[in-house]
Amino acid sequence: MDHAATANTAPPQEEHQEHPIKLYLTVWTWLFILSVGSYMVDILQFQGLLRWGLIIALMLLKAGLIIAVFMHMAWERLALSYAILVPPVLILVFVAMMGIEASYTEWMRVFFLSGGT
Structure with a gap:
């Protein structure tokens, strides 16, 4: 060589x-x-x-x-893009789900704790 x-x-x-x-x-x-x-x-x-x-x-x-x-x-590579972008999107989805559940829970408490009227 x-x-x-x-x-x-x-x-x-x-x-x-x-x-x-x-x-x-x-x-x-x-x-x-x-x-x-x-x-x-x-x-x-x-x-x-x-x-x-x-x-x-x-x-x-x-x-x-x-x-x-x-x-x-x-x-960038697609895998890197997914690794950076998917977690914040999932957090937003979970926050939206918590907001929907919070509204439902508030409605249930108001309805049942006020005597159902």
Whole structure:
């Protein structure tokens, strides 16, 4: 085996991925538009479920853009994406289930402890 040939070979370079500036400008533009939408919910004085639904939807869209592009999750392996994204989604599902059960429990207590009227 020729030691000179193996000494001159450089180790393989890690792949470095650069994204075009247009991608970041597009994401910043969408984040700006979604933020304006969030402020418009307050300016137009939406109330009740519509207000909170719009605020949460816009917030989740902005968070999704930030996670996908700025945290580079759009280019990660699917297993890593699942490992990071699935636990918070499950927590939200469990919180929603607890909220539904809490409303049911409150209704049952009010109904039965007030004499059933």
